[in-house]
Amino acid sequence: MSSPAETQSEDCGDKKDAEESQSTTEEVRPKSKYPTFGQKPGGSDFLMKRLQKGQKYFDSGDYNMAKAKKSKQLPASPPDRSVVTGDHIPTPKDLPQRRPSLVTSKLVG
Amino acid sequence: MAGAGGGANDVQWCFSQVKGAIDDDVAEADIISTVEFNHSGELLATGDKGGRVVIFQQDIENKSQAQCRSEYNVYSTFQSHEPEFDYLKSLEIEEKINKIRWLPQKNAAQFLLSTNDKTIKLWKISERDKRPEGYNLKEEDGRYRDASTITTLRVPVFRPMDLMVEASPRRIFANAHTYHINSISVNSDNETYLSADDLRINLWHLEITDRSFNIVDIKPANMEELTEVITAAEFHPLQCNTFVYSSSKGTIRLCDMRASALCDKHSKLFEEPEDPSNRSFFSEIISSISDVKFSHSGRYMMTRDYLSVKIWDLNMENRPVETYQVHEYLRSKLCSLYENDCIFDKFECCWNGNDSVVMTGSYNNFFRMLERGQRRDMTLEASRECSKPRQVLKPRRVCAGGKRKKDEISVDSLDFNKKILHTAWHPEENIIAVATTNNLYIFQEKVN
Numbered sequence: 001m002s003s004p005a006e007t008q009s010e011d012c013g014d015k016k017d018a019e020e021s022q023s024t025t026e027e028v029r030p031k032s033k034y035p036t037f038g039q040k041p042g043g044s045d046f047l048m049k050r051l052q053k054g055q056k057y058f059d060s061g062d063y064n065m066a067k068a069k070k071s072k073q074l075p076a077s078p079p080d081r082s083v084v085t086g087d088h089i090p091t092p093k094d095l096p097q098r099r100p101s102l103v104t105s106k107l108v109g
Numbered sequence: 110m111a112g113a114g115g116g117a118n119d120v121q122w123c124f125s126q127v128k129g130a131i132d133d134d135v136a137e138a139d140i141i142s143t144v145e146f147n148h149s150g151e152l153l154a155t156g157d158k159g160g161r162v163v164i165f166q167q168d169i170e171n172k173s174q175a176q177c178r179s180e181y182n183v184y185s186t187f188q189s190h191e192p193e194f195d196y197l198k199s200l201e202i203e204e205k206i207n208k209i210r211w212l213p214q215k216n217a218a219q220f221l222l223s224t225n226d227k228t229i230k231l232w233k234i235s236e237r238d239k240r241p242e243g244y245n246l247k248e249e250d251g252r253y254r255d256a257s258t259i260t261t262l263r264v265p266v267f268r269p270m271d272l273m274v275e276a277s278p279r280r281i282f283a284n285a286h287t288y289h290i291n292s293i294s295v296n297s298d299n300e301t302y303l304s305a306d307d308l309r310i311n312l313w314h315l316e317i318t319d320r321s322f323n324i325v326d327i328k329p330a331n332m333e334e335l336t337e338v339i340t341a342a343e344f345h346p347l348q349c350n351t352f353v354y355s356s357s358k359g360t361i362r363l364c365d366m367r368a369s370a371l372c373d374k375h376s377k378l379f380e381e382p383e384d385p386s387n388r389s390f391f392s393e394i395i396s397s398i399s400d401v402k403f404s405h406s407g408r409y410m411m412t413r414d415y416l417s418v419k420i421w422d423l424n425m426e427n428r429p430v431e432t433y434q435v436h437e438y439l440r441s442k443l444c445s446l447y448e449n450d451c452i453f454d455k456f457e458c459c460w461n462g463n464d465s466v467v468m469t470g471s472y473n474n475f476f477r478m479l480e481r482g483q484r485r486d487m488t489l490e491a492s493r494e495c496s497k498p499r500q501v502l503k504p505r506r507v508c509a510g511g512k513r514k515k516d517e518i519s520v521d522s523l524d525f526n527k528k529i530l531h532t533a534w535h536p537e538e539n540i541i542a543v544a545t546t547n548n549l550y551i552f553q554e555k556v557n
C-alpha cells in the first residue's frame with residue numbers, strides 16, 4: 001500500500017514540516033462549518049437521515065397530486081368557463097387519458 | 110478464451126459497445142442503478158431508477174471461433190417495480206432497482222431476483238418460439254368460428270414462430286423490511302437467499318413468500334444509541350452456512366448460521382486499526398464500506414470504501430492482505446466532497462473470473478483496474494470520445510498537484526457528476542460492463 005505521503009497535493013498535511021499548519025487548516029475549515037459534527041453519539045444525525053430516506057408527503061392525496069403533476073396529467077389550461085360545473089355527468093372519455101405506464105428504457109435500441 | 114485476468118497491464122481493453130441515449134439531458138428514470146452478468150455470462154442485466162430491467166444477450170454465433178468479438182443485444186425488457194406510497198409513514202417508496210441477482214440456471218428458463226427499497230421480486234424469463242395452430246373452434250386471429258361451418262376435425266399442431274421472450278413475476282417477497290434494502294444474495298444451496306436493509310438481514314426460501322427468518326438485527330433498543338448501519342451483505346459462494354455483512358463504520362462481520370438462529374453475534378470480525386497519520390474530520394465517513402464481494406474461490410473478500418479497495422483473507426481478521434488506493438488525490442478534497450454530497454457515493458467493486466484482477470469505478474467516468482499479483486493498476490475512461498469500434502482504451506492519469514503533464518487531467522478539472530458506481534465482469538471472459546450515469550459501456554480484451 002502506497003503511503004499517503006507519496007501522492008498528496010499541496011493541500012494535504014502529511015509532510016512533516018508543513019504538518020502543523022496544514023493539518024490545522026484541514027481540520028479548522030470543516031470544524032468551523034460543522035461545530036456539532038461528531039459530538040452527538042455515533043453521528044446519529046447522519047444515520048437517522050439515512051434511515052429515513054425518501055420524500056415525505058402529508059398524506060396519500062398529496063402524494064398522488066404530486067405524482068400527477070409530474071406526469072402532466074392535470075390539464076394545464078383553466079377549465080372552460082362556458083361550462084357550468086355539474087352541468088353534465090362525466091363519462092370515461094371525458095377524463096384525462098392515463099399515461100402509458102411502460103416508457104421503454106433508452107438502453108433498448 | 111485465455112483465462113480471465115492474466116494481468117491488468119497485459120490486457121488491452123477495447124471499446125465494444127455503448128447503450129443508451131447520447132444527449133446530456135438525463136431523465137431521472139434512465140439513471141442506471143445496477144449491472145449484473147448471469148452465471149454463464151451470456152446474459153447481462155441492468156436496472157434503473159425508473160424500476161425497469163433491461164437484459165442483453167451475448168451473440169453466440171461467433172463463439173466457436175477462437176478469437177471472437179461478441180456483441181450484447183437486447184433480449185428482454187420489463188417494468189420490475191412501480192413507485193408506491195407507504196401510507197403509515199407518508200413516505201414515497203422509490204421504484205429504483207437497487208440490486209439484481211441471477212439464479213443459477215436449472216432449466217430452459219432464466220430467473221433473477223430484483224429489489225427496490227422494500228420489495229424483492231423473482232422474475233422468470235422464458236423463450237417462446239412455437240405456437241399452436243389449427244384449432245377447431247377458433248380462427249387464427251382468435252375469433253370464434255360459427256359452429257355450423259365446422260364439418261371436419263383436425264388436430265392442432267405446433268408451428269415455429271418468431272422468438273418471443275417473456276418475463277413474468279413468479280414470486281413477490283414483500284413487507285419484511287422496515288428500512289431500505291441495500292443487498293440481496295442467493296445462497297449456494299440454490300434454495301434460499303438473504304436480503305439486507307440498514308439494520309436487519311432476513312433469510313428467505315425462494316418458494317415461500319409469506320415468511321422470512323430474521324438472522325441479523327442490529328437495531329438498538331434505544332435509537333439514540335445507533336452508531337452504525339449495515340451497508341452490504343453477501344453469502345459465501347461455496348459454504349451455504351456462511352455470510353458476511355459490512356457496516357458504515359468500516360467493519361465486516363462473518364456469520365455462521367449453524368451457530369445460532371439469530372446471528373447477532375459474529376463468528377469473525379474484520380477490522381483494520383485506523384492509521385493515525387490519516388486521521389481526519391471525515392475519517393469515519395470515508396471508512397464506511399459501500400460494497401463487499403467474495404472472491405470466486407471463496408478464500409478472499411473485497412471491500413470498497415470511499416478511497417480504497419481492500420482484500421481480506423477470511424483467515425485473518427486484524428487487517429486486509431492487500432489495500433489499493435482508488436483515487437487518493439481526493440483525500441485533500443474531502444471537505445468539498447462532503448459539501449456536494451459526493452462523499453456519500455456508494456461505489457461497487459467486482460472480481461474478474463480467476464480473482465486476479467479487481468475493478469471499481471471513480472469520478473469523471475474513470476474506472477480502475479487493480480491487478481493483484483503484480484500490484485499494477487490502470488485507470489481507464491468510459492466516454493463517447495473513445496467509442497470507435499475496437500478502439501483501444503488509453504490509460505488515464507490524474508495530476509494531484511504541481512505541474513500537470515501533457516495528457517494528465519488535474520484533480521480540479523474532474524467532473525464529479527460523472528460517476529461510475531456500477532461495474533460488472535464477465536465470469537469467464539475478459540468482457541466488462543461499465544455503467545456511467547445513463548449509458549452502459551461494454552469493453553472487451555483486444556484480440557489481434
